[in-house]
Amino acid sequence: MVQSLNRLKESPSQTAGPYIHIGATPNHSGIEIYGNGGDLGRTLVGPDAKGERIVIKGHVIDGGGAPLKDALVEIWQADSAGLHNSPQEKRGKADPAFAGWGRQPTDGVTGEYRFETIKPGRVPFVDGRLMAPHVTFWIVARGINVGLHTRMYFSDEAAANTECPVLARVEHRDRVATLIAARGEEGGRAVYIFDIHLQGEQETIFFDI
Amino acid sequence: MTDQGSFYQRDRGWHPPPFTPHYKTSVLRSPQRALLSLENTISEMTGPVFGHGVLGEYDNDLIRNWAKTGDPVGPRIIVYGRVLDENGHGVSGALLEFWQANAGGRYRHKKELYVAALDPNFGGCGRTITDDQGRYCLRTIKPGPYPWPNRVNDWRPAHIHFSIFGHAFAQRLITQMYFEGDPMIWQCPIVMGIPDRNAIETLVAALDRENSIHMDALAYKFDIVLRGRRSTLFENRTEGN
């Protein structure tokens, strides 16, 4: 025998199941509870938040091409200066008017998710090089046994995307496109469409972080 | 010395794999390509904070947080425990959200197909935040098992779903709590997707007679472990990591 490392094992993940919306967005699912605050993560951007207002929307699509209507999507991102609204952020103080964390269900009829947020600034990689602006995504649903981590990058940041040390790591270069959302417009505001494909030709790159 | 380094690599052999064909929905929802390995960056090592200010008085009391005309029907239970990291340290300020079926096994959801009755006094969700030691508790009624559309006659063991937010987005976790002594745990394709019996047992809450409240509620203990961080021994990482 040797000394023990006395380390615990992470609790094993289990699927979020078909009723994740009851637990995570109860008001959306018709259970009016928790007072006026509503569902956590519904609003990211305060009135005084700095940066460009954008919309991110899309679908989570299964291997048969059908959108998931029972998924939950969470995002986490830096503010317009590249700082996170988190005590773990040691590089400076983030914009207090921007939460950085958002949570939305995919719609029970159409399967669409939608976030109103701001365009993030750049954040350094482990070695100090700047990563391209990105939004971190986490997706859970019935049939997903461990929550899926991915990232959304911006189509109008071609130069930054080219030098991003994370995107540079993708061996099969045609897959980089699965992480890049196309910029469009909706009522004078930038809209990025980010569809997440769980399987198939266009399978999104998911990360083991 | 504190644990300020990156998170321990997630042990993918301890978690259920993405593709578990006896759980049929996983067949078309499981990524087939290898995950892209990525060392933790600031984007994953940070995470939002949820202050106790977001909580209402009855948020962790499912017996009271939806009650309209009286208490919900069913065995009254308390679930308590700690949120720890893999180093055994309590995780303070962790947001826990939980949801479950009522005592008859019925969820309050419009897509629910099970004929068991809704309980007008039971909503089926709650939330809390751990204290400075990582402790939490909630009060509820014991959920019933329920049938679900998978194989012809599959039933879920009684369970409570838990969503846990630690200090970093990399720690994000959703899991389920089962109840000591339930034979249906070992018949469930969702549970049995976890390859290691020892891992499954960490999701089974222990009946705790000592902390039960006489003439009121049984107690179950359920600890949850989130990913832990490396110590930064001789590491010279770039500012911000």
Ligand SMILES: [Fe+2]
């Ligand atoms: Fe369930």
